[in-house]
Amino acid sequence: MSGSTLLQIDFFDAFAVWRRNYDVNLRLWKAEVLPPLLEPAVSILAFGWGIGSLIAAKVTGIPYLMFVGAGILVVTGLVRAILECTYGAYFRMVYQSTYDAILSTPIGVASLGAGEILWAASKAAFDSLLIMVILLLFDILHSPMSVLIPVVIMVGATGLAAVAFAYTASISSIYQYNYFIGVAFSSLWICGAYFPVDRLPLVLQYLSWALPITSVVDLSRDLMTGRLDSWSMLEAAWIIVSALLAGEIALRRLSKRMYQ
């Protein structure tokens, strides 16, 4: 295969796939929307009131509640994207043969993959909106630039969802997720969500900044506090480029899997 698979995406078709997931979720919204948000909401309370009360000093110049609030906001969205493109996608692909049915229609494999990944990213963005309401109640959304946070999370989640999706398209058993989940959830602990990256040993700092999710956390936090600079631009570029790269790999893996 030559040329970019990304260019084969027909966004009208991808939207039809997206709509299918949307319709299903609309039916299940009670189970799909609220319960997964309970844990992040409580964790803001736990970190903010509990741990936050032990931390008198400001962290990177802002109160800890604000620091960690931004982190939880991003992590909630990213976890959602991971779950949607691992177990959710695997069920649709393998057990429900949903992809098989879709590929029997004029929809091509690139559009199918794009629809799935963008759906996961949309769900991440949607979740982050709800968490932002909670943060608003705590009065820690200071800058009006905060309205851009869901966009950053959506793009970042696209990249992470694409990585998860590439993995999903490559495995033959649902148990293989143990490896992926182990690595992915570990990386969420070193991406600067709960404490500043510069507290890590130097090697882990490099590793952390290589992960686009660290940039997603940092950029979101900067939008929240209104402290943008040229480093932020670099982070935005890295988030976008890495998402495109992961997307390309994911679509290729899916194509290989579905057309044997």
Add this chain to the structure above:
Amino acid sequence: MRISAFSNPSRKQNAPSSAVAGIKVSQGNHCEQSPGRRHAVEAHRLMKKYGTFTAVDEIDFIVERGESFGLLGPNGAGKSTTMRMIYCRTPLTSGHLLVEGWDVRHDQSKIKALVGIVPQENNLDPDLNVIDNLNVYARYFRIPAGEAQDRAEELLDFMGLTEKRNTWVEALSGGMKRRLIVARALMNNPKVLVLDEPTTGLDPHVRHDLWDRLRELRRRQITILLSTHYMEEAQTLCDRLIIMDRGKILALGKPLDLIERNVSRFVLEVHEVDGRSPLSLAPKVIAEAHGATHYYFAPSPELLTPLISKYSDHKSLLRPSNLEDVFLKLTGRDRLD
């Protein structure tokens, strides 16, 4: 129940400029090829390999427009693989394959817009109810919502599923699921309908019911490709058929012609003849032994009646020969041994 009144799906088709030039496909007596004429399906040296294993081995056939065409063959013969190549779900390894004049290698979305598919394995969407299965599927074809809704209601009526309109797919019986898949396959008003074992596992009522619907579609000039393990089904539904085995076509023709060509008109089956070898007979009678059964084929029943007395202590059956005899003869009666 006027499916013909449906307007075309929104993915409109322009006729392809020309079929692949230079392909000469020669097949059984029934099939004349005039240059420039387009067929529903044209396969030329069609081959599919999975790794080193050859599932479909350079087969040639043509399906005329409006024809009902059967694919028969034992498990693993390559029927589903052939069909999956036709509806662009599996890439070919080599050869040429045109569907309604379009090349499966280059015009996939055009072909998929024209073809309705009933896959061997159910792939209805379990997250959606019956009517949404049809509506959501229609979106994949870019059929406008209002039009899709009307067509979905009509098709539910046509397939006798209106009562189940709001039922979850998981709560349908096997036969209902099968009927819903047929309804779904008709959502895009296909020119070619591909049915991979549509009646496997259905009770005789549902099966005959489905046959009636398929005959109705046939009257509307829809090209039908059908695979089945029921010889009776093939005999009543198919204008022509192929019998495949191990990726190759063993025979092609009209069901009755195939019977005439491959076995004599009548057959005497004698059961439970363990250990005995078949009797030697008149020149026009052909004997075959398979497992514990002897088969005697002859052009007239009179040639066979004397044998019945020789097997007076066995169960025997004198009957007209049928497609199943052809199938068993060509694919080897004792392949399970």
